[in-house]
Amino acid sequence: MGKTPLLQVQAAGIQFGGLKAVSGFSMEIHQGELVGLIGPNGAGKTTSFNLLTGVYVPTEGEILLEGKRLNGLPPYKVTRLGISRTFQNIRLFNELSVLDNVKVAYHSLAKHSIISSILRLPSHFSGEKEMEEKSLEFLKIFQLDKFKDEKAKNLPYGQQRRLEIARALAAGPKLLLLDEPAAGMNPQETHDLMELIAFIRKQFNLTILLIEHDMNLVMGICERIYVLDHGQLIAKGTPEEIRNHPKVIEAYLGEEVTIDHA
Amino acid sequence: MKKAKGFWLFLIVSIIVYGTVQFLISAGILNSFYSNTLIFIGINIILAVSLHLVIGITGQFSIGHAGFLAVGAYISAIFTMKLHLPFPVAILVGGIVAALAGLIVGIPSLRLKGDYLAIATLGFAEIIRIVFLNIDYVGGAAGMQVSHLTTWTYTFVCLFITILVIMNFTNSRHGRACISVRENEIAADAMGINTTFYKVIAFALGSFFAGIAGGLYSHNFYIILPTNFGFLKSFDILIFVVLGGLGSLSGAVISAILLTLVSTFLQDYPETRMILYSLVLIIVMLYRPQGLMGTREITDFFGKWKSAKGGN
Numbered sequence: 001m002g003k004t005p006l007l008q009v010q011a012a013g014i015q016f017g018g019l020k021a022v023s024g025f026s027m028e029i030h031q032g033e034l035v036g037l038i039g040p041n042g043a044g045k046t047t048s049f050n051l052l053t054g055v056y057v058p059t060e061g062e063i064l065l066e067g068k069r070l071n072g073l074p075p076y077k078v079t080r081l082g083i084s085r086t087f088q089n090i091r092l093f094n095e096l097s098v099l100d101n102v103k104v105a106y107h108s109l110a111k112h113s114i115i116s117s118i119l120r121l122p123s124h125f126s127g128e129k130e131m132e133e134k135s136l137e138f139l140k141i142f143q144l145d146k147f148k149d150e151k152a153k154n155l156p157y158g159q160q161r162r163l164e165i166a167r168a169l170a171a172g173p174k175l176l177l178l179d180e181p182a183a184g185m186n187p188q189e190t191h192d193l194m195e196l197i198a199f200i201r202k203q204f205n206l207t208i209l210l211i212e213h214d215m216n217l218v219m220g221i222c223e224r225i226y227v228l229d230h231g232q233l234i235a236k237g238t239p240e241e242i243r244n245h246p247k248v249i250e251a252y253l254g255e256e257v258t259i260d261h262a
Numbered sequence: 263m264k265k266a267k268g269f270w271l272f273l274i275v276s277i278i279v280y281g282t283v284q285f286l287i288s289a290g291i292l293n294s295f296y297s298n299t300l301i302f303i304g305i306n307i308i309l310a311v312s313l314h315l316v317i318g319i320t321g322q323f324s325i326g327h328a329g330f331l332a333v334g335a336y337i338s339a340i341f342t343m344k345l346h347l348p349f350p351v352a353i354l355v356g357g358i359v360a361a362l363a364g365l366i367v368g369i370p371s372l373r374l375k376g377d378y379l380a381i382a383t384l385g386f387a388e389i390i391r392i393v394f395l396n397i398d399y400v401g402g403a404a405g406m407q408v409s410h411l412t413t414w415t416y417t418f419v420c421l422f423i424t425i426l427v428i429m430n431f432t433n434s435r436h437g438r439a440c441i442s443v444r445e446n447e448i449a450a451d452a453m454g455i456n457t458t459f460y461k462v463i464a465f466a467l468g469s470f471f472a473g474i475a476g477g478l479y480s481h482n483f484y485i486i487l488p489t490n491f492g493f494l495k496s497f498d499i500l501i502f503v504v505l506g507g508l509g510s511l512s513g514a515v516i517s518a519i520l521l522t523l524v525s526t527f528l529q530d531y532p533e534t535r536m537i538l539y540s541l542v543l544i545i546v547m548l549y550r551p552q553g554l555m556g557t558r559e560i561t562d563f564f565g566k567w568k569s570a571k572g573g574n
Contacts, residue, residue, distance in 0.1 A: 053452060079454035087452075093445035095509070095557060096438070104442045107435050108454035114463065117434035118427050120269075124434060131435060171454050 004067055006031045006207050007175055012051055012061030013231070021047045022231040023060065029175065034201060034208045036222035040251055044231040045211045046088055049177055053085050054078040065175070080108050082174035086164040086181060088211075094153035098144055098163055101152050102135040105170035135170060141203070142166040142196070158189045162196070169200065178210040182217050190214060194221055219243070227251065268561070272426070280418045287414055297414060298482070303522045304417035305478050308424045310502035310518035311511060312471035315428050317500070318509040319437065320464040321444025322372060323380045327499045329367070329387030330469040332491035333360040334476020336394050339408045339486060349411045353420065353477035360473020361466045363390065368465035372458065387496055395488040405487035412482040420478060424471045429511065431467065440464050444509075505546055507553025512560035517553075
């Protein structure tokens, strides 16, 4: 592979009191890859996302983005360095309009100061105008522009999921983390979502790490998959390798029983 | 531009309101009771709007606003009475010192959330009050004599600046950042918003204007006492914001006007005053639990220009 990976996780872990939620978690993601992270409920998938984004400070190991150490940085700094995310349980700014939700994410890319906004200096108007235009572009890509003045909480569930992805993209990430983007979607919506993910990946030259329970989605679009169980990495490889990996089958279906094809 | 048009409308309305009242006062039509009531309403609006920024916009439940009012009141009184500086300078310094006090209180306590923050701010406000109670330089419990300098003009100029600054702040990326903290702090953080910074800024800005109100407040009476700034005063301000509708600037303004009028006219019935005042509050909360305006602004009803929106 030669090049340094975009994201490098070296034996990271976190302990809550006596409970090791995740330990010895290692992973490498290269620029442009689409990687899946799967595992049974409670395996530590979301916890590892929280480690990557600075919500939790790892008690062991290292997390490096383009060689830069992320351990201990607050979430907003991690986002500014280039990791942005969506949430398993949707966390939109409910009372804000759809457009303003995206504008908030674009916040750290704008420059006009508090003073210029209070005094309404020219830099405020040009900055706000740029934010508005850029945010509208994102909404257009996600076909949400017709809802732009709607409050986020009034959107249908599937559109809320899309808005969350649009918002995460507006923060200008190099690496996008999607936490169960297809949760609660019907097959048609899941299919549309898969196409959307493939599209934005190409459009923005993105690297994506996604957590998902929908095996069709994971197997369908991920190039490589990591499998977590009980906070430990139990397997990694291509979808084909994972499908037949004995440890993965054990984790999902229980131990193998000796009665084979009778 | 849409926003620029809104500004001119706001300016024209303000000039008309100011001019009319100023004319009525100088022509002697409004006696000093009414002009005092108007000044008092102005001060209360400044207080309500400054707390609206902290609670309604940023969602930080602070109930120690009277502490910053006290800082502004005492500091400005020291500047006019002891150092004999002009009144506008004293108001400004009162605001700045209150903002500094806001920073000192805000940086440690804004790490707390919800009811813990409420208790912490309440405690800080009491500390501020007790500090003034024990400083003999400002008269201690006997209070401090202050000359009557507050006029309708001073009040209105301060009120105008307060509303304009808070409206402009809210309608910018910085205001949106504050609202995002209110709506979902975890998501705001994940979107690259420095949540602590914006909480502290909103708190300091709110304290600044509370300090400005303090300068006007102390020079509107002939004496200031530490007991004027107890936690009941904090609750009075909180009630303006909650009754107007959390997140609505015009709601805060309207409820400050209404409640000041109600409590002023109830002064004729001193025995039943607090009972009637409480009844008004209970009735409003029963029939409009979201506050008078909810999260909407008065301009939403005209549909022309979108002003300082707390909500959408």
